[in-house]
Every structure is written in structure tokens, then in C-alpha cells.
Amino acid sequence: MNKSPDASNLDSVFSLSERSKLGEVLRSQEFWIVVAVLIIGAVVGMIAPRFLTGANMANILQNFCFTALMGIGMTPVFMTGGIDISVGSTLGLTGVLLGLFCASGYPFAVVVLFVLLVGALVGIVNGALVSYLKLPPFIVTLGMMSLVRSQTLVVTNNQVVYDFGRAGDTLLALGSGSFLGVPNVLWAVIVSAVVMQWLLSMTKWGRYVRAIGGNENAARLSGIPVDRVKVSTYALLGAMTGMTAIFLVGWMGAATNALGQGQELQVIAATVIGGANLLGGFGTSFGAVIGSVLIEVIRNALLLAGVNPFWQGTFVGLFILFAVLLERFRSTRA
Amino acid sequence: MSLLELKNISRQFGAIHAVEDVSFKIEPGEIVGLMGDNGAGKSTLVKMIAGNFPASSGKMVFDGKEVEFSQPSDARRAGIEIVYQDLALCDNLSAAANVFLGREIMRSVGPFKFLDHRKMRERAAELFRELQSETRPRDVVKRMSGGQRQAVAIARTRLADAKLVLMDEPTAAISVRQVAEVLALIKRLKERGVAVILISHRMPDVFGVCERIMVLRRGHLVANKLASTSSPEEITALIVGAKAAA
Numbered sequence: 001m002n003k004s005p006d007a008s009n010l011d012s013v014f015s016l017s018e019r020s021k022l023g024e025v026l027r028s029q030e031f032w033i034v035v036a037v038l039i040i041g042a043v044v045g046m047i048a049p050r051f052l053t054g055a056n057m058a059n060i061l062q063n064f065c066f067t068a069l070m071g072i073g074m075t076p077v078f079m080t081g082g083i084d085i086s087v088g089s090t091l092g093l094t095g096v097l098l099g100l101f102c103a104s105g106y107p108f109a110v111v112v113l114f115v116l117l118v119g120a121l122v123g124i125v126n127g128a129l130v131s132y133l134k135l136p137p138f139i140v141t142l143g144m145m146s147l148v149r150s151q152t153l154v155v156t157n158n159q160v161v162y163d164f165g166r167a168g169d170t171l172l173a174l175g176s177g178s179f180l181g182v183p184n185v186l187w188a189v190i191v192s193a194v195v196m197q198w199l200l201s202m203t204k205w206g207r208y209v210r211a212i213g214g215n216e217n218a219a220r221l222s223g224i225p226v227d228r229v230k231v232s233t234y235a236l237l238g239a240m241t242g243m244t245a246i247f248l249v250g251w252m253g254a255a256t257n258a259l260g261q262g263q264e265l266q267v268i269a270a271t272v273i274g275g276a277n278l279l280g281g282f283g284t285s286f287g288a289v290i291g292s293v294l295i296e297v298i299r300n301a302l303l304l305a306g307v308n309p310f311w312q313g314t315f316v317g318l319f320i321l322f323a324v325l326l327e328r329f330r331s332t333r334a
Numbered sequence: 335m336s337l338l339e340l341k342n343i344s345r346q347f348g349a350i351h352a353v354e355d356v357s358f359k360i361e362p363g364e365i366v367g368l369m370g371d372n373g374a375g376k377s378t379l380v381k382m383i384a385g386n387f388p389a390s391s392g393k394m395v396f397d398g399k400e401v402e403f404s405q406p407s408d409a410r411r412a413g414i415e416i417v418y419q420d421l422a423l424c425d426n427l428s429a430a431a432n433v434f435l436g437r438e439i440m441r442s443v444g445p446f447k448f449l450d451h452r453k454m455r456e457r458a459a460e461l462f463r464e465l466q467s468e469t470r471p472r473d474v475v476k477r478m479s480g481g482q483r484q485a486v487a488i489a490r491t492r493l494a495d496a497k498l499v500l501m502d503e504p505t506a507a508i509s510v511r512q513v514a515e516v517l518a519l520i521k522r523l524k525e526r527g528v529a530v531i532l533i534s535h536r537m538p539d540v541f542g543v544c545e546r547i548m549v550l551r552r553g554h555l556v557a558n559k560l561a562s563t564s565s566p567e568e569i570t571a572l573i574v575g576a577k578a579a580a
Binding site: 201202203204206207210211213214215217218219221222223224281282 | 406407418422423424425426427431435436437438440447448449
């Protein structure tokens, strides 16, 4: 077509059906991970019938939540092209502080607020170092991971916190209770995922997060407050990690200083499997949730199928590689 | 009244005189080609107009007022938009999202404000239609041709209702067919009364759309004449210095 397009010609271009909703779903990473979860479930269900029992399902639905909550927080960080490997340590610190503050008799609401603030503060420090000092996020959060874990040991003096004082009842009820038959923590995941997705797709903040991951320079030239937005993603992740600590400690009934050790890798794996791109620009909170489900299903299934638990890492690792390959395949074809 | 007037503008970087004593006028709706070899001072000149850095000396009058831009947003507010060579688009976002990046249309429900995707798509579609570009607002920029990307970048300037658009090598890295598309876009801007300064190395493009051609050599403006009274041969001679001035 070498003639200049006239108006009617343009109308026909504009009215061409844009990519169909179904095609969109089939092209999404999330869809294929859901398929993978269903296939694994069916196969394991045949080998070990106990897998499909209500009790085991409830078990899975409880266990995946902690990784999912943090994965939802990790998603916007990834989308701006960042990463935070200090979340496991932050989970530990906020967990023991939660215990210590409950034990010293503060009302539960105050403790919750405090824990969220501590988490956000760790995130703000990470974010500020990454955006204002332009340090690589991996190294910054590696340093923070060590620093925060060490502080966890310092404040507890290597003691396990299990006496939560008067606020303890509320804490334990929150962590192990349920509402309308659904565990409280699962409600937290559902609400967080919906709210986060809404923020990502319906607010300026979400648009800017995406834009920064796509082309940081272009975002800056368009007048977007790039540094502030980046800091906000780390702060939000920190606060969500604090929230995770509340549910996790409430569920376990104790806060050890090893709380959350290695958890950062699970969170990152879940987020990547769910389709968030480490180079930035892409990701959904639903992806992080389904990625966490997959990891928990693998763990649980291997256990029930009687496979040596040493093999867990192999399967999770294979899925990470598979997810990255799937993503590469999709982005080159799209 | 001229839209833009530069009076004896100079810029030094240490001992280097990047731009020296340049004066010219741009009329509303005029397309002017700015040519010159690498290092002749084109970028420096354009960056001063766009507010990236101030002139060392000289005066600039825009839209009847003497102006001194200390940052690009000052120039943008005055009505000067720049289309960057690398286009400064977000590949992962849709055409509409790119057009509205940093100036999103919001919808408020009660105390909450959120993105009005539909209004932005509709307005972007209007702009593309006005530019007669086959660009669909929903399409992701990553999958677009060079010409469509230019359309998105130019639509951004239309959104701001700029009076002067500075274009830095818009046809440098795209196919022949797309070059024609981009040149058509530039003419569309003119029809809307927008003045364009087109920086280009490509003689056919400059002679294809520009009414006037300015040539910079070693920081000096050595020619400023109507395209109809010149020729590619003459301009080439002016650029390389075979002809001193015209």
C-alpha cells in the first residue's frame, strides 16, 4: 500500500478487531501456569489419592498464602525493573518485633501498625538507595538481607518469642482463624491481589510503574517522578512483608529468628513463574499468586507421592527455567 | 509576528564555541530544515531552544515574549515540544498510554481517581485520525513500525497543543515507505498551524517538506534560504564548506 491512506481507509483500520480476549488469555503466562497446576494435580491425584482430599487442599491453600502475599508485593518492584532479596530477612525482623511488642503489652492494633511501618521503612531505605543513589537493586538488597537478619538476632538475643501477652489471643485468632470457611490469610491474599491489580491497571501509580519498567528514560522525560515511584514500590513490598509476618507468626504461634530464611527465593521464584519480567515492564498480581500455588503444589505433591524431599528444589528449579523459557517464547512470537 | 526569534545566540563549552552568534526567525506553521555536519552545532542549538541548557549569550523571543528556559518543562509549558531521536516511548505500553504518559486523563468516582482508559483511547484515536496515521490506540508500541512510532511521538506533541515542534532525525532509522509516512505527518502538523524545525541529514527529506533551509557549520549559521531557491548540491557544498555562505 503506497498511496496515502484516505479517511474511509483509516476507519477500516481502526475498526479492525483488536486482539481478542480469548487470544489474550491464551497468550498469558498465568493461564499456562494454571494449566500446569491442574495437570500436576491430576497426575498426583492418581498416584496419591490423598492429594485431592479436602484436608490436603485446605493445607495447600493455607501454605501458599505467605509466599503469595509477598509475591503480590514483589510484583510492582519487578515491574519497575528492580528486585528485593531482603524480604526473607524483613519477614524475620518484623516477625520477632511483632512478638516482642505483643509481649510488652501494647494493644494489638498499635503493634500491627508498628510492624507495617518497620517493613515499609526497610523498603524505603532499599528504594532510596536504588533510586536516588542509582545502586544496583540486587546488591543493595543483598546488603539489607544480611543487615536485617543480623538485627533480628540482636533484638531477640537468639531467643524464640512465643509468649505474646494479652495481644496474643487476637494474634493467634487472626493467624489460624477463618471467615466464611476461608482462612483469614487467604482472604488477605484475595483482597491484596485484587487491590494490587486494580492499582496497577487503574491508577497513575500503576501506569508509571509499568512505564518505568518499559523505558525509564522516557518516563523521566515525560515528567514522571521516577525515583519516588520506585521508592514507593519497595515501601509497599516492605509493608506487605510486615503483614505477612503477622499472619505467619499468628499461625505458627511463635517467632523464631530464622523466620523467613530462604523465603526470598520462593517469593522471587513464584513471581517469575507467574510471568513478571525481571527486566521490568510486565507482571500481574494474579501471576504471583498462581506462581506461589504452583510451588506449594509441587512441594506438597512430592511429599505425598513419597518422593525424597531432597528433590523439591530440582522441581521448583525446573519450573523457574521452564517459566523463563515460556516467557521468552511468548515475547519473541508476540 | 514571528513565532520564534533567536538574536545573536551563542553557547560555549569551555573553550569550544559550539554555537556562535546565530540569529534567525521561524514563522508560525513554517517547516524549516536544520542541516549541518556532525558537530556543526545542530543539537546544541536545538537543546537550547528546548530548554536543556541556557545560551551563554544572546536573546530568544518566543510567541512575542522574551524567554529564558532553565529546564525542558519550561519550554514545554511555553508550547515547544521535542521529538527525540530515540523517540522516548515505552515499548511495553499501548499507543494511547504512550500519548498520554505523564498527563493521563483521570475519572473520579467519589474521592477516588482512576485512569479513564476509554477517554484516552478515544482521544488518541482522534489524534491519529487527524494525523492520518494507521495507528491503533490499543496496540502495543513494541509491535509497531518506525512510522507508527513516529506517529505516537508526534501525537504526544499534538496533545500538548505545541506551537513549535523540534524533530531530531525522525527519518534516520526507518524504511523508505515509512519515511514517506513521517514526512506526511510533518505536513499534517503544518496544516494545524504548528511550526516544525526538522533536523536531518537526508537531503530528499528536507527538500521534500521544508520551505526554508538553514545550514550550520562549525557553530555558525552559514545559510538561511528558501528551499525553492536552493538545490541539494548547493546545500551539500555549504555543509562541507566548499561554499562559504549563501
